[in-house]
Amino acid sequence: MKNYDLVIVGGGPAGLAAAVSARDNGIESILIIERDKELGGILNQCIHNGFGLHTFKEELTGPEYASRFAKQVFERNIEYKLNTMVMDISGDKVVTAMNREDGMFEIQAKAIILAMGCRERSRGALNIPGYRPAGIYSAGTAQRLVNMEGYMPGKKVVILGSGDIGLIMARRMTLEGAKVQVVAELMPYSGGLKRNIVQCLDDFGIPLKLSHTVIDIEGKERVEAVTIAEVGPDRKPIPGSEIRYECDTLLLSCGLLPENELSRSAGVELSPITSGPIVNDSLETNVDGVFACGNVLHVHDLVDYVSQEAAVAGKNAAKYIKEGKDSSAKAVEIFPEGGVRYTVPKYVRPTEIEDKLTVRFRVGAVYKNCYIATYYDDTLINKRKRPVMAPGEMEQVILDKSKLAEFPDLNKITIRIEEA
């Protein structure tokens, strides 16, 4: 069996930034394992611009952003294996992987960083009635076909779900000559970024119908028409509100799910809300020495945050490899309340964190002119006004080590949305 200090599963932006940070923090023996034929992850198919404004102060396209991080990996001579799929991770950190040249092989790691990203929710999970004709694609699959293979899935399109991939694909297919008739969204708000609604729908006069869903798909061989209807507060279709669109393609953009089959087999505890691992301030899971970052941990809106988070995971993995960990350090739980759906991390060890700790979260509905309030036990520590918060966008709170030190007997931290 081969030995590496650090094995990183996934060579997307999270895996790359984690590797660079671990190397810069003194770890020589690192291996990145990527199942695709190139590094960069999902960014390779995201050819639109808007990446990296925070990190590089420039608006880059996905492939450009990915190549900047890949370059940092090449410059540091960090080892990576492409076309290699990780099949299993055991609780004692043995990674089983497979590729054409080596067949199946095992690696003993001292620490592991999970950076497998996420996949799209499938149609099966959506329960649309009707036949299963050709012409139904997930938006991400369509994105890969158009942007990487140069293949157009269809000419007349209906999109269900207003996640960012669906919005981006509405524009992309319009520019390639297709007629995108409507984007239907089940929820009363869009799951995508506002800028994407402006640039991808409004710019091209594509209607966005909120509180609408697909109730019928016609066609046996190929999609011929799709009927959508408005839904009430109970999300049930309202009779009489049906609209029928003739089309040859239906794209589904119904959200992303962290890809955690491997985490489960390693014994990593997952959050029912994020579907990603539950982690502490060092982004370590309940399994010693197994860390997580990027979309496998929770679905991010911005790749900049993925890179920042991954750098933290890399640094902490390096620390774990060099120093081990102090298992006696007290951990305080963060309780998400009043509209805050979850927090990453969930546990904070006040004695172990650096000067500042970023806690990221999402809200469950649209909030206008509300406050993000942070409490240590019952003491209000911080209250920050936000003009608009929406489920499609990540929010954050920064915790100060010095402030935490003033509460040696702290039992819980609460983060809550409060009305003005």
Place this chain on the structure above:
Amino acid sequence: METKDLTCIGCPLGCSLVVTMENNEVTSVTGNTCPRGDAYARKEVTNPTRIVTSTVRVNGGSLPMVSCKTKEDIPKGKIFEVTEALKSITLEAPVHIGDVVLSNVAGTGVDVIATKNV
């Protein structure tokens, strides 16, 4: 006096902007978090522009397509002319990030450059 509501597309924050105009002159912009929002609003009500991203065909590369973008933003009304102009182009590999795919696209004075190595 006339006001217009806009969403800034300068970055994913998507600030809600209110532009106040008098005789077609912008008198104030509010709601922006940074100066880019102010600049965007002034431009959007007078001469809206966009970066266009697309793909063009490549022969002999690791992929059949290479992604590309307009190096700077171009007038919004020219978006379709740009994508149309790119359809007739086929490049020969290797193509590098930053290579000019098509210069002065659709008479905009802006070049289209590759955004991936293929």
